[in-house]
Amino acid sequence: MTLEAIFYACQQENRQGQKALYDRYASRMYRLCVRYLRDTAEAEDVMMEAFMHVFEGIGKLSYQGERPFEAWLKRIFINQSLMHLRQRKVFWMTLDHESADLSNPLQADDELSAQQLLQLLFELPDGYRTVFNLYAVEGYSHQEIGALLGISESTSKSQLHKARRALQELVKKSENGAKS
Incomplete structure (x- = not known):
């Protein structure tokens, strides 16, 4: 059909x-x-x-x-x-003015499988994970994310930056755990 x-x-x-x-x-x-x-x-x-x-x-x-x-x-x-x-009511956003520099994308020495990345995403707080999904996976702009979630564009950018930083840390921990 x-x-x-x-x-x-x-x-x-x-x-x-x-x-x-x-x-x-x-x-x-x-x-x-x-x-x-x-x-x-x-x-x-x-x-x-x-x-x-x-x-x-x-x-x-x-x-x-x-x-x-x-x-x-x-x-x-x-x-x-x-x-x-x-x-x-577990959905929360935090605003960190120190997070203004968004130029550092997620980097990993080794490639992660889709399943490994999904597991790492599950470890992120809901706010970080949601903004990351909307921006990096679904392709929404920060303005669109702000409208969808009822937050400012700068908060969306901050959440994305924090999500990337948190993912970098999780990747490092994952790599260190795999090497031990």
Whole structure:
């Protein structure tokens, strides 16, 4: 079944179309949710809530191709993950005026696997991890991140800088642990 056919079936609230959409995107959207939420059970719950929003909102869309549809879908899952973090009240930001120099990107002597990097990201505080994901993985600008999270652009930049610094430290610890 093509994505366009799935799209129109979902607009008609066709269960087979909804299942086809779920089957096509569940794995990818689950991984997206896990990047924001450490707990896999929470990520699964958020993913299911997001799919419900997709099924409720798809009737208001017009099909414009795969890329625009996937961007819309991804935005729903990101927003649902962010909402969940806010509801848990563990989402916090810190402003450190010493963090103005953002020129030092994450560097590692050895290449990390995607799984190792994900594990290191899980060790970051929610605020750092969220801004890092939105900026480095999803490609949002600091202005967009600020609007999404209700923070200033400079706070977004500061959080990214702190996330990079923390990741550098975690990479060093990981490398030192592997060498011992």
